Amino acid sequence: MAKLMKNDLDRIKQAHQDTGKDWIKVGMSTCGIAAGADKVYDLFVEEVKKRKLDIQIKKCGCQGMCYSEPLVEVRVKGLPEVIYGRVDKEGVMKILDKHVCANTLVKDSIYELRTKR
């Protein structure tokens, strides 16, 4: 591909501006994967496809709270951004059923609240 020039940087930055779309982010560093994050990620992708939900599933690095891996950050419009910890198969279903589809936060599994930057 063509090499970038300085203003191309701004163009890419513009194109990746936050569009306010809903997403789910799974922490996929060694610590997360060791705790089962890859299975959680696959299950999210599969379930979202099956239920035809309009939500993006993303990967990210380690959020730092290794004691509660796998970590899943969820942003759904109208609800605060939260990070769920120790997410397993059941947790994935709960997050999709309650948080994504019913606008209700899942109890007892939120480990961090993102304050807007």
Next chain:
Amino acid sequence: MDTKIVFIKDTNTKLDTTRDFYAHFLNLLRENALEDKVQVVRIADIGIYDQGLVVKFPDENIIYANVQDKDLKDIIAQTIKEGKVIKELLFKAQPKQLRIVLRNCGEIDPENIDEYIAQDGYQALAKVVSDYKPEQVIEELKKSGLRGRGGAGFPTWLKWKLTRETPEAQKYVICNADEGDPGAYMDRGVLEGDPHSVIEGLILAGYAIGASKGYFYVRAEYPLAVERVEKALKQAYDYGFLGKNILGSNFSFDIDIRLGAGAFVCGEETALIASIEGRRGTPRPRPPYPSVKGLWDKPTAINNVETLANIGPIILKGGSWYASIGTEKSKGTKVFALTGKVKNSGLVEVPMGITLREIVFDIGGGMLSDKGIKAIQTGGPSGGVIPKEYLDTPVDYENLQKLGSIMGSGGMIVMDEDDCMVDIAKFYLGFCVDESCGKCVPCRIGGYQMLSLLNKITESQGKIEDLDKLKRIALAMQKASLCALGQTAANPVVSTIKYFEEEYRDHIVNKKCRSHKCKHLLNYNVIQDKCKRCRVCVINCPVNAISGDKEAGFFVDPKTCIRCGKCFEVCKFNAIAKE
């Protein structure tokens, strides 16, 4: 009307009453006919510890702490119904963490360069290649006061300046990602979560020094980090951040990856250079320093992963911004891998000058068990232990050194009363003895001899003069070893003797290990009053050391017993004594 969201959590470490409080809250809401308008959410961790019941309104960012049941009525009447803040209950939470190095970790997809660019990635590079002279980059770093994050704390600007000023046409930069301290994984976190930030730092280093080639020396035990760095390098080449004429400028730069073959000593800069050159990874005497004669005898700057991840933000926001964070001599932030007997283990990034107590109790959430904190180990096998009396020491390079430990690369292991300090010293020294390359005598022989003395002490054969011997060998190792591995290998022993000499004496004189860790100093016995004669211990003992019958009771034969602790584990009635 939208539903209002309320987070609740009981932050008492001993007894968690969140569920009772939740039920009470719901009842009150029902009485006020608000149950459809308010969503009460029990959460697992609210980031505040030991402040009683905490109620948080995320939309308004109101936090109430030490809430009593009786306060709930006021909260519902004033805050929920009328949106008023109750000043008496308000809790002002100071964010303790400050993320510069970890700014994108957990935020962006590490395998997508566009997401890094969207977070102002490679902007520093664009700024530098078009507007800055190399000297200006070094000047900016000098202003920032950034010091090497690999452990020794050498000023980064000076390292770069010395390398730049050495007259040679070919120069190199190396990123040292051979992280090997037990319990430390900061570099892995950064490389896996945000590899581009390190690559950008390395390119900037190359520009400032006048190098045309850089190396990533990553340990092979981090396959995911290697994979992500490889991907990131390919993307950077595709976009033209690497290669010829970067971003349309005259500056050209290439990066290659080299995998470390598993030796701890290869994190030492001269051994690392030897390893890249294809030789056996052993250190050589310095001077000449790598900034004068490094890789293939050319001037070379070697920087740690974390140091390099700091460069981008310093260029973008300015050196004086960075210098405004931290203490007088140690600027900026430091990433620690908080592990051991602490509740919230993980990666934390804190401004320099924060106290150890704040790290362990405010960020780490306190101790894992109800055993009290005994000490904190920093700096891995090159560092030392800091006893609990010094928990209020502000963390910076000088203070930790004064206490007989070092900042190191950032491992921080919390220990409680169950940890035996002699055993800890033995563990770290054993690590260094295993990893010693054997080139110089003080490290090769000294380490081995110290380890056998420690083994003697923990096996109840210790003599009181062994303490002096340990100190003397340690001094010789510190003074005469060739590289930092040997010079610092004795640190864990020296610092534990300094602060916990009593415990050593206990092992030697009284033949007792107060933490019940050293199994040669332990005896297992059946407490007859508590014993229910269930025979579980008899069945589980692998060497049949427990005998007796239901009438006379059971006894452990100390001669046959191998101190495996199986009986202690399986006894349901706590009837086995360990002493």
